[in-house]
Amino acid sequence: MTGPPPEISTADWSDWRWQVKNRLTTPGQLASFLKIMDLPQNLRRVLDLYPWGSTPYYLSLVDRDAQSDPIALQCIPREEEITFSLPGSDPDPLAERANSPCPGLLHRYRDRVLVLATGTCYSYCRHCNRKRNWKTPDLTLSETDIQRMVRYISAHPEIREVIISGGDPLTLPLETLDRMLHCFRAIHNVEVLRLGTRVPVVLPMRITNELALMLKGHRPLWVNTHFNHAREITTEAADACDRLLCAGIPVSNHTVLLRGVNDSYEVLHRLFTRLNRIMVRPYYLFHCDAVKGTDHFRTSIDTGVRLMLKLWGDTGGLCLPRYVVDLPSGGGKAPVMPSFLIDSDKDCAIFRTSEGGVLKYRGPHGAEARHGR
Ligand SMILES: *Cc1c(COP(=O)(O)O)cnc(C)c1O
Numbered sequence: 001m002t003g004p005p006p007e008i009s010t011a012d013w014s015d016w017r018w019q020v021k022n023r024l025t026t027p028g029q030l031a032s033f034l035k036i037m038d039l040p041q042n043l044r045r046v047l048d049l050y051p052w053g054s055t056p057y058y059l060s061l062v063d064r065d066a067q068s069d070p071i072a073l074q075c076i077p078r079e080e081e082i083t084f085s086l087p088g089s090d091p092d093p094l095a096e097r098a099n100s101p102c103p104g105l106l107h108r109y110r111d112r113v114l115v116l117a118t119g120t121c122y123s124y125c126r127h128c129n130r131k132r133n134w135k136t137p138d139l140t141l142s143e144t145d146i147q148r149m150v151r152y153i154s155a156h157p158e159i160r161e162v163i164i165s166g167g168d169p170l171t172l173p174l175e176t177l178d179r180m181l182h183c184f185r186a187i188h189n190v191e192v193l194r195l196g197t198r199v200p201v202v203l204p205m206r207i208t209n210e211l212a213l214m215l216k217g218h219r220p221l222w223v224n225t226h227f228n229h230a231r232e233i234t235t236e237a238a239d240a241c242d243r244l245l246c247a248g249i250p251v252s253n254h255t256v257l258l259r260g261v262n263d264s265y266e267v268l269h270r271l272f273t274r275l276n277r278i279m280v281r282p283y284y285l286f287h288c289d290a291v292k293g294t295d296h297f298r299t300s301i302d303t304g305v306r307l308m309l310k311l312w313g314d315t316g317g318l319c320l321p322r323y324v325v326d327l328p329s330g331g332g333k334a335p336v337m338p339s340f341l342i343d344s345d346k347d348c349a350i351f352r353t354s355e356g357g358v359l360k361y362r363g364p365h366g367a368e369a370r371h372g373r
């Protein structure tokens with residue numbers, strides 16, 4: 001299915017260091033990938049604002065003959081990033097900056113914090129909701145930043161989970177990440193760690209046994225990755241997830257609902273069932289936020305609800321993620337699962353069924369009174 005072009009040896013291709021060294025990042029490399037002489041002015045302006053970069057591996061999944069290929073949409077810059085803007089979109093609609101007690105740390109929800117460990121990614125997703133940060137030269141945490149976070153987390157005993165995100169934390173040197181995980185793990189109130197990474201999707205060969213073994217040393221640790229289309233579930237990607245799973249690290253997935261990439265029942269059904277087959281648990285389906293530079297990807301919430309409703313009717317529960325909207329101004333995540341409950345009171349609840357019927361569900365008459373409530 002996938003694999004190296006004939007002039008590259010399989011050994012090089014499957015070596016993550018070779019993949020990183022041969023990442024495509026310059027305007028010239030984009031032009032030659034697109035098989036054009038020169039980039040149009042608008043595309044040059046896109047690159048000035050939102051850099052591009054991807055791995056030879058991920059770019060090999062692009063179908064160059066397709067008009068709008070779901071892989072290309074995610075990694076190849078488009079003019080729409082600067083020419084198409086909807087009212088109300090914002091570089092930071094979730095007001096993440098307002099919830100930051102110290103540099104690189106977000107504390108939005110009571111029992112968990114999010115650490116922006118680095119600004120770097122191996123492949124820059126055109127739909128990224130933190131693309132405002134790409135131009136900030138070096139967001140990688142210093143030792144002082146980490147110590148400041150450790151003090152904050154220790155002073156807030158209600159925090160039980162530390163989520164390492166970014167950027168992509170798996171772009172960090174192994175020793176740096178190991179040390180960082182160790183610092184957070186050592187805090188007495190921290191019970192679990194979570195790592196958010198797209199590396200299994202864009203550079204699966206980076207998930208070496210050595211890396212899996214390092215992560216294993218920090219269990220309980222959960223990995224959350226980001227597959228958006230079944231075509232990303234290659235043998236290499238499935239093997240990468242398997243190395244994590246075999247090291248005792250559960251892998252979950254969040255998908256972003258993206259127009260033209262996965263906003264159809266067939267595409268989502270194939271994605272979620274294939275994830276289920278490689279034992280990666282679909283966790284969230286994120287509604288595409290109103291992030292400046294990504295408006296061409298947005299769908300309506302109604303589209304998402306209709307897709308979830310259809311999936312709910314005929315797909316096993318372990319395949320189905322929760323559909324969530326991240327509310328603007330830091331309002332937090334809101335689940336928008338289709339509801340089957342039409343009405344309810346003390347004695348009775350009325351449901352519609354997924355086949356379109358209506359059913360009455362009787363409550364435990366008088367039971368609550370008898371138990372003195
Ligand atoms: C999404 C998010 C989390 C994690 O929330 P879960 O529902 O546990 O996945 C934590 N912090 C911030 C700021 C987030 O946006």
Ligand code: SF4
Binds near residue numbers: 197
């Ligand atoms: S890997 Fe994550 S942080 Fe990096 S560009 Fe993609 S969505 Fe953004």
